[in-house]
Amino acid sequence: MLTTVEGIYRDGQIELKSLPSNVANEARVIVTFVDADVVNLAERGIDRSQAEILRNNLATFADDWDSLEMSIYDNYDAAKSQL
Numbered sequence: 001m002l003t004t005v006e007g008i009y010r011d012g013q014i015e016l017k018s019l020p021s022n023v024a025n026e027a028r029v030i031v032t033f034v035d036a037d038v039v040n041l042a043e044r045g046i047d048r049s050q051a052e053i054l055r056n057n058l059a060t061f062a063d064d065w066d067s068l069e070m071s072i073y074d075n076y077d078a079a080k081s082q083l
Helices: 048-065 068-081
Strands: 007-010 013-016
Touching: none
Parallel strands: none
Antiparallel strands: 007 013
16 A cells, blocks of 8 residues: 655655554655655646636735745744754
8 A cells, every 4th residue: 555645854854744544653654855846736636727827816925935034934943943
């Protein structure tokens, strides 16, 4: 049986977005790193026209997201642990 769970690699740890309910404790795993710049929208149920609408709606936030002040959130957990 194979179970796929999405997660994030950060500071040597894998953080899972959700915990699978059908996997035993200490189960063997295989970790595959994927290119962060590639998102398959079709796998997420988003078609081309929906993606265009989302892109246009979120474009208004780009200046805030890309500002120097917001860079603290790029590695929030590490910054928080230093407080």
